[in-house]
Amino acid sequence: MSRLSLTDLKHLRRAKDLIDRDYASALDISEMARSAFMSPAHFSRSFREAYGETPYSYLMTRRIERAKSFLRHGMSVTDACVAVGCTSLGSFSSRFHELVGVSPTRYRGGDHQEVEAIPSCVRMLATRPRRYADIAARSA
Amino acid sequence: MSLTLANTFILIDDPETALGFYRDALGLEVRMDVSNEGFRWVTVGAPGQDVSIVLSQPHGGRTQVEGDEILSLVTRGSFQAAIFKTDDLEGTFERVKASGADILEVPTDQPWGVRDCAVRDPSGNLVRIQAAK
Numbered sequence: 001m002s003r004l005s006l007t008d009l010k011h012l013r014r015a016k017d018l019i020d021r022d023y024a025s026a027l028d029i030s031e032m033a034r035s036a037f038m039s040p041a042h043f044s045r046s047f048r049e050a051y052g053e054t055p056y057s058y059l060m061t062r063r064i065e066r067a068k069s070f071l072r073h074g075m076s077v078t079d080a081c082v083a084v085g086c087t088s089l090g091s092f093s094s095r096f097h098e099l100v101g102v103s104p105t106r107y108r109g110g111d112h113q114e115v116e117a118i119p120s121c122v123r124m125l126a127t128r129p130r131r132y133a134d135i136a137a138r139s140a
Numbered sequence: 141m142s143l144t145l146a147n148t149f150i151l152i153d154d155p156e157t158a159l160g161f162y163r164d165a166l167g168l169e170v171r172m173d174v175s176n177e178g179f180r181w182v183t184v185g186a187p188g189q190d191v192s193i194v195l196s197q198p199h200g201g202r203t204q205v206e207g208d209e210i211l212s213l214v215t216r217g218s219f220q221a222a223i224f225k226t227d228d229l230e231g232t233f234e235r236v237k238a239s240g241a242d243i244l245e246v247p248t249d250q251p252w253g254v255r256d257c258a259v260r261d262p263s264g265n266l267v268r269i270q271a272a273k
Contacts, residue, residue, distance in 0.1 A: 006153075006215050013217040013264055017244055050216055 004046055011036040012050045015043070019055065023062045024085040029055060064099050067092070071108040072115070080104065147183070149196045150221045150265060151214050155180040157262040158195045165239035166224065166232065166269075168193070186224075193222070214263050221265035223256075229271040233257050236269070247271075 004012070015036040019027065032055050033043035047055045063084035070080040078089060081104075086092040096104045152158035159182065162168045168184040171192050175181075179200045183192040198214065199207030213219065226232045229247050236259050237243060244258035244266070256270035 006211065009212060009215040010264065013215065013260075014242060016217060017242060017260070021244060 004050055008038075008046055009050055011038065012043075012047055015047065015055065016051065016058065019059050019062055023059060023066065024083065026085065026087075027059060032059075060095050061099060063092075064096050067096065067104065068100065068107065071104060072112040074108070077104045077108060145191050147192050147194055148222075149194045150261075151198050151210060151219065152195045152261070152263045152265070153198070153211060153214065154263070155182050155195055155197070158182070159184075161236070161239060161241060161261045162193070162195065165236045165241065167235075214265060217260065217264045217266065219265050221261060221267050223268040223270060225270050225272045227272045229255060229257065229269060232269055233259075 015032045018032060018035045029040045029044065032047075033040040036043050036047075038046060044054055044056075047058070051058060053061070063086060066084045067080045067086075070083055071077070075083065077093070081089050081092040084092075093104055096107070100107055102110075150158075150162075159170070162184050163170055167187075169187050170182065170184055172181060172183040179197055182195040184195065185192045197207075198210035202210070224232075233247050241262070242260040244260065245256075247255060247257040249255050254270045254273075256268050258266060258268050261267050
């Protein structure tokens, strides 16, 4: 159980909401930490304690989730990368592969009929990438 | 036979601040407000709709550990409370914003065909408000 106070959790939630809202802008740790009224180091540690991943990792997960949606709708890999706020195609692609299990190009070329049948407000949550290792561990 | 929804529950940390949101900002009517052994049983509902929302405290009827864990999750923003529908989305949004609620999304035409906004209630629950068509 978390040792963080309810006030800390409330501030961390605000930072997480900031990431969810502004994932496509050039968010950095100090800006996220400011929104939680914490120093960057304390913020990163606390965020991880509350949500199980670092703020940067959460930001990238959020970006890859949106990128998956753009790719399903036929956007190019380069455009999807830019649209979600990533500045390096290389790190975008490697993070995508790490989270989704296939490259962005291969994901874009896949069959998405089933997932497109889900209402998109639900789909956004249902297709939110989890750490690939977690999924592998769960289905093992 | 017929079956309808009578009551549903939203977990909140404090009845008074919750009322500031659900009653004062959203405009729901208070139907019951009963205090009992440190807990308050408060229900609200939309005028004209026979469904009551119980503004429920995490520790009510639960052990301390359960209550603490639930409250921690609520505060972290883990739960979605409700989707409301209104014929005045813009006005409702302005009232909610003026109440000091955290805004997640301003009124937006969504790709799935509705116009809605997303906010947090004072406890941290996600609440969406959509425009009635």
